[in-house]
Amino acid sequence: MINKRGLSGVVETVLLVLLTVVAIGVIAAFVVPLVQNNLDSAGSCLDVFDQVILNEAYTCLNSESADLDETTVDLEDYILNEDVLVSIKVGKIEVDGFLVALSREGETKTFEIKKEDLAAMDGADGVSMYRKRLNSNDPIEIPTKNEGKTYRIRGFANVERVQIAPIVNGEPCSVTDSSSIDQCMNK
Numbered sequence: 001m002i003n004k005r006g007l008s009g010v011v012e013t014v015l016l017v018l019l020t021v022v023a024i025g026v027i028a029a030f031v032v033p034l035v036q037n038n039l040d041s042a043g044s045c046l047d048v049f050d051q052v053i054l055n056e057a058y059t060c061l062n063s064e065s066a067d068l069d070e071t072t073v074d075l076e077d078y079i080l081n082e083d084v085l086v087s088i089k090v091g092k093i094e095v096d097g098f099l100v101a102l103s104r105e106g107e108t109k110t111f112e113i114k115k116e117d118l119a120a121m122d123g124a125d126g127v128s129m130y131r132k133r134l135n136s137n138d139p140i141e142i143p144t145k146n147e148g149k150t151y152r153i154r155g156f157a158n159v160e161r162v163q164i165a166p167i168v169n170g171e172p173c174s175v176t177d178s179s180s181i182d183q184c185m186n187k
Contacts, residue, residue: 051091
């Protein structure tokens with residue numbers, strides 16, 4: 001009569017080891033690229049933490065009050081134009097742009113500044129390059145390494161605080177600097 005027996009212990013152990021190795025390989029094929037992509041984007045944001053800051057000397061409110069009869073209008077409540085000047089300094093890195101968050105009591109508005117952007121037309125709401133001359137509609141420029149630029153943002157009055165977050169490799173990073181904001185003093 002034929003002796004029927006199951007698989008030997010050695011064969012079972014080899015099969016379990018092979019099955020485990022295959023399972024680890026399949027899992028690694030999916031997990032490693034996912035983790036690597038997340039680490040690459042996180043690493044680029046770590047490099048900018050102390051490299052993108054506000055130049056507080058030139059970050060201020062630039063208000064122009066209307067020439068009105070003070071007996072009919074409370075002049076403090078009436079502002080014809082209020083531009084926020086935001087001056088950003090970049091260290092030894094390259095950035096694609098910035099997110100600038102302007103805050104006032106109970107409200108925040110975020111403006112995106114990127115290389116491809118066109119400046120807002122003079123007098124229109126939005127972001128433009130700050131120039132001392134009037135009617136300046138220069139295209140948006142992003143500071144290169146060890147450089148700074150000042151932007152004029154119009155369309156959000158009574159700003160109390162400004163925050164900046166750089167955009168690196170197309171992805172926004174965390175806030176790198178923030179400051180309270182005061183009136184410009186002939187800057």
